[in-house]
Amino acid sequence: MALQINATNPEHPALLLALPWHLPLEEWPEEYLVPLPRGISRHVVRYARAGDEVIAVKELARRPALREYELLRDLDRLGIPAVDPLAVVTGRTDLAGQPLESVLVTRHLGGSMPYRSMFETTLRPATVHRLMDALAVLLVRLHLTGFAWGDCSLSNTLFRRDAGAYAAYLVDAETGDLHPELSAGRREYDLDLARVNISGELLDLEASGALHPSVDPVDFGTGICARYRDLWTELTRTSVYPAGKYHYIERRIRRLNELGFDVAEMQIERASNGDTVTFVPKVVDAGHHQRQLLRLTGLDTEENQARRLLNDLESWMATQDDYAPAGSRPSPGGRHPHGARPEVLAHRWVREVFRPTVRAVPPELRGATDPAEIYHELLEHRWYLSERAQHDIGMDTAVEDYVRNILPRTRDALRPPAG
Template identity: 45%
Template sequence: MRYIFRPPGTDGAGLLSLPWHLPLEEWDRSLLLDVPQRGISRHVVRFVAEQGQVFALKEIAEPLARHEYALLGEFEEEGLPAVAALGICVDRPGGQDAVLVTRYLEYSMSYRYLFSRPHGDHSADRLLDTMVVLLVRLHLAGVFWGDCSLSNTLFRLDAGTLAAYLVDAETVERHPRLSPGQRRYDVDLARERVGAELLDLQFGELLPPDCDPVEIADSLAPRYEALWDEVTREEVISQDEQRFRVADRLRRLNDLGFDVGEVDLVTTPEGGVRLRVETRVAEPGQNRRELFRLTGLEVQENQARRLLNDIRAYRAYLEQTTGGTVSEAVAGHRWVAEVYQPIVDAIPPDLAGRLAPAEVFHEMLEHRWFLSERAGRDVGMEEAAQSYFATVLPRTPEEVTTPSVIATRH
């Protein structure tokens, strides 16, 4: 047998002691982890834990395993939203398929899990919009998916919104640039698959009675075209409104989760200005980079946007109370020490890991706003946190990758 891991000596080195000579279906259950959030797969997939991390193992034909391993490596280097490949095991005895090893995407959920949650409020429309954003980002990078579906997508909360990640790259083709025909074909394939998956949810009584699976699936193409137009179109603006319109366009693109490269302004013969924006896919985004620079925290893009807003508010408070100027760097460090970290440290041990710390802080801020509105006053962080930990966080299902869960499995 041969093991190919990226890079050598990674945190997954302990996986080498697993019984790779046996089919995954025959592995002892004591070696495996149950992942309730997992979706449906046409291959044998198992999950294992090693040094506090969770890995997904998928049995697949060797050519496909090598293809997917290489592509996922490219995606990780380029910051595309996809699971990260750790390695592959090939040349297994008895002509067995290869095994592709990927890192489990922490705090992620399948579409079926989202709809089956007792407190889930994730509509089919919301999932479809999130998946369309993923598809547009991949197409901008020249990625033809060929098997875009809800089953091949993982979803993760990001400051109350959902972010989507590609989880299966078997059918992916990479091109310098996709033609309109290639993009339309990929969207049409996605429409067929999503329609079938929503019909399956309806059969299992997981969709609201007024939700029409066919109608929702048919709306995928218009949603895609509207988003594609927003992130790629040229527009003509007057010189008088040039500054405002450029700033407004860039803000909309950032709100949609896209970074901006070059902005090209060309004067037209009619006296107007043609605006062309180079939209690119880059991760982390502007807010993530800014938050990391100020605090050292690594979080999701929308979480970073929410936390940066709180830092700005805290900076204004510091300047008002001290009567002097407070630099961004000082405000960021003080915010971490005096605002963010005390909340994270206050998370009850039995609730730790149910959400990422940044998501807990975001939800606590939302809860503080709700309590303050109801009370007609600012209830403050301490009161809001106590209420949130007592009434909101316990309703969140326990995440499988928390250290406490992993510890009980080994």
């Protein structure tokens, strides 16, 4: 069989052809590889460079490679946080004509880390809790779309910083299945696997001395089940309200929005006696604040980053002369009731506030941290300095102090470690 590259982008095959497909992945020369931290995998995985992109290359048999490639494409279409599939390479042979395993190619998730690299320095229990929260949210999102993971674990997940929290991304869909809807039994099976896998992984860390002594691996494995069930219940439960109390429904929707979810479809039924109204969220989509920020500014961020940036944007807009809140009347000074549209102000904020602030941080000090996370950290630093000074010190002063006193101490942590 001749070498064949199936790719999502017509530009990728030409870039990928330059890689040494005639060699087993374990034997690829260093000149092709990128030294990034790798998690534990049952397959050989390497990071390589294809043109300007860093890619993850995983060897596995042809059928599972093609299947995982299609599953990752499905998850991408559904908007699920997962690695981006670029290509699958089949028909590989060595120079002697002997067959080699197929390869799945995905885009490296910038700024992400496998959990073992994060535990190289002992994480505080609060940080471990945030990782578990992120993984529970990912599992709920998968189940809402009908995806049964089949092997939920820390090893099959990548984590990115998200405004003081973490965002979890699925990195291995090999054991997954996509269905129109998952039964309660199938969800519980996935959840039980997650509990066993996570407890086992934390026990391994404990044995190696990389786990904080106050963290109990078994309790944490059980804890993710509780986190999952609480969130699942909040997103799917049926609510019964007194007739006429329709603001209760709005309050429930606002609560879901605060959790980062939109209600795309709902079912509302009035009781036959007219005394009560039943509300059921039928379709719940994650990314409420992400979509709002993207619509207003064009910035594509994680959910918590989007929430933080939206808060800053709203505060900034209130200081603008041409800002007029929805439904506002002319001010005593005669300001026109119809100020600039929110989209106009939002793009001005990006141009005059967000971009100049991020650009004030030297690229060599940013490391792998994305612009939205940098801006969040600057907001946090500004708040800290303002609290200490008992007055608002301004963003320029915060940036100057952050670059001079904070980033030099954390530069090595921001850069992906070699090896």
